[in-house]
Amino acid sequence: MKKSILQNNMVKRISYSDALREGFVYLLNNYPEVFIIGQGLWSPWYVGNTMKDLDKIYGKERIIDTPVSESACTGAGVGASLVGMKPIVIHPRMDFMLYAIDPIVNQAAKWSHMFGGQVSAGLTIRAIINRGGEQGAQHSQALHSWFSHIPGLRVVMPYTVQDARDLLISSVISSDPVIFIDDRWLYDMEDEIDTYKNIILSKEGPRYISKGSDISIVASGHTTRIAKESRDELLKENISCEVIDLRILNPLNVDLIIESINKTKNLLVLDGGWAACGISAEIIAKVCENIDLNILKSKPCRITLPDAPAPTSFKLEKDYYLDKNKIITHIHKQLSIK
Numbered sequence: 001m002k003k004s005i006l007q008n009n010m011v012k013r014i015s016y017s018d019a020l021r022e023g024f025v026y027l028l029n030n031y032p033e034v035f036i037i038g039q040g041l042w043s044p045w046y047v048g049n050t051m052k053d054l055d056k057i058y059g060k061e062r063i064i065d066t067p068v069s070e071s072a073c074t075g076a077g078v079g080a081s082l083v084g085m086k087p088i089v090i091h092p093r094m095d096f097m098l099y100a101i102d103p104i105v106n107q108a109a110k111w112s113h114m115f116g117g118q119v120s121a122g123l124t125i126r127a128i129i130n131r132g133g134e135q136g137a138q139h140s141q142a143l144h145s146w147f148s149h150i151p152g153l154r155v156v157m158p159y160t161v162q163d164a165r166d167l168l169i170s171s172v173i174s175s176d177p178v179i180f181i182d183d184r185w186l187y188d189m190e191d192e193i194d195t196y197k198n199i200i201l202s203k204e205g206p207r208y209i210s211k212g213s214d215i216s217i218v219a220s221g222h223t224t225r226i227a228k229e230s231r232d233e234l235l236k237e238n239i240s241c242e243v244i245d246l247r248i249l250n251p252l253n254v255d256l257i258i259e260s261i262n263k264t265k266n267l268l269v270l271d272g273g274w275a276a277c278g279i280s281a282e283i284i285a286k287v288c289e290n291i292d293l294n295i296l297k298s299k300p301c302r303i304t305l306p307d308a309p310a311p312t313s314f315k316l317e318k319d320y321y322l323d324k325n326k327i328i329t330h331i332h333k334q335l336s337i338k
Contacts, residue, residue, distance in 0.1 A: 011194050017187035019161045020050040023168035024088075026196060028058050031086055034172060037064040037073050038090030038126075046092050047128065048187050074100035074125065078108045081123035086172055094127040094181070095141045108177040109152035122175040124168075129183040129221070129272075132317055137309035144220070145271075145278040147179045148250040154178045154201060155250040159209075159224035161191040163247060170201040183222040183272075205253040208260075212242035215266040215331060218257055218283055220246035223270040223322060230327040239331065249279055254286045261291060267300040268334060270322060275304040298334050303327060 014022070027034045040046025042055045042065045055063040066073040070091060077087035091097035097104075108121040127147075131140045148155045154176050158167045164182065171178040178201070206218075209228055219227040224245045231241040242260050246252075261267050267287060271280040280302035287300060303322060311320055331337075 011192050013190055013192045014161065015187065016161050016164050016182075016189045017048050017050045019165040019193060020168060020182060021052060021054070023165040024051060024054060026165075026169055027086075027088075027172050028054070028062065031172070033084060034086040034088065035062045035064065035080075036088045036090060037066060037077055038092070039066055039068060039070075039073070040092050041065045041090060047090065048184065050182075050187070070096055070099035071103065075103040075107075077123045077125070078103045078121050081108070081121045081177075082111065082119060087123045088126060088172060089123060090126045090128070092128050093130050093139055094143050095130075095138055097125070097127050098143075100125075104147075104153070104177075104179075105150055109150050112176070113152055120175050121177045124171045124174075124178045124180050126168075126180045126182065129181060129185075131183075131185060131272075131310065131321065134312050134314055134317065135310070136312040140310035142181075142183075142221075142273045144179075144181050144249055145273050145282075148252070148279055148282070149277075150250070152177065153250060154248070155181070156201070156247070157181045157221045157249055158247065159186065159219075159221055159245045161189060162193045165193065166196055166199060167201070167204070167247065169196060170199050170204070174201040176201075181221065185222045186225065189225065201248075204248050206244050206246050206248070206256045208256070209243040209245050210241065212240035212264065214240045214264055215268055215335060216242045216244060216257065216260040216264045217268050217270060217327075218244045218246065219270040220249060220279070221272060223272045226322050226324055226327060227270055230324040230331070233324060233328055234331060237337075239335070239337070241331070246279075246283075252279075252282060252286065254283060254290065257283065257287060258291055261287060262295065265295055265297040266334060267296070268327075268331065269300070269302040270327065271302065271304045272322065273305060274307060275302065276307065278304060280304055298336075301330065301334055303330055
């Protein structure tokens with residue numbers, strides 16, 4: 001067995017996309033039952049550099065580039081997981097993962113429940129969000145809320161570079177079916193990461209990105225990056241934002257969020273998906289069920305995508321997607337700052 005490059009005690013600076021690749025290297029080195037299957041896995045552009053040369057290093061029997069059939073490769077992954085393998089099924093565009101709803105929702109999510117916990121479909125499904133670049137309505141969807149609705153699926157959405165690697169590893173090690181969602185808009189982000197330490201996915205939950213006193217901002221994935229950018233700008237105005245990264249969308253634990261709101265007395269939820277039946281609605285509902293509403297200085301608010309499919313026009317895209325200017329303007333209004 002090859003020695004993992006992650007076993008050295010060292011802190012290093014890498015990109016989000018390279019962190020994902022390191023996660024795959026760790027898993028392929030240390031778990032012979034791990035294999036990766038999906039479309040475009042041998043292509044240098046289809047999944048970015050997150051899997052560069054893995055087929056050359058580990059062989060095409062472990063890095064399996066499939067024909068265009070999302071349902072077939074996902075169904076194969078579910079079946080392999082039921083006989084002890086640890087498949088990672090990759091969907092380079094989350095939009096077309098919808099062709100695989102049956103093996104994900106009706107099979108993988110249900111097996112442990114139907115068989116009294118005696119067997120579980122322990123596969124990881126990596127769903128990549130693609131947006132911008134005038135890709136239009138059918139190539140730009142963030143459907144994390146859909147899968148967070150399903151009992152039996154763990155839904156993981158890392159923002160930090162460290163989490164990109166570590167939550168990927170922990171997702172695959174987990175015995176549960178996991179939807180692991182990464183966003184191409186994060187691939188260029190760089191940060192320092194430490195040696196991987198074994199973490200149990202079922203014990204993970206939201207974390208503070210920054211502490212503050214005026215308002216609690218809750219976000220996930222790329223929207224956490226926007227929240228942090230907004231926080232940095234508002235700090236220049238002496239507005240102190242507490243930013244919380246969800247990390248795990250299902251099952252959703254709001255204890256940390258409630259702790260934060262009890263301090264700031266204001267809540268803003270950001271979501272890169274739509275408002276209707278979305279994760280932002282679930283967060284606000286859970287918070288309102290579990291706090292004394294009299295402590296709030298403002299009503300809980302959310303900023304999401306407009307209730308429309310993504311446009312193709314570059315100019316319309318700038319209006320459609322969240323950015324820090326929209327967040328800052330809203331926070332001024334929510335905190336009644338002129």
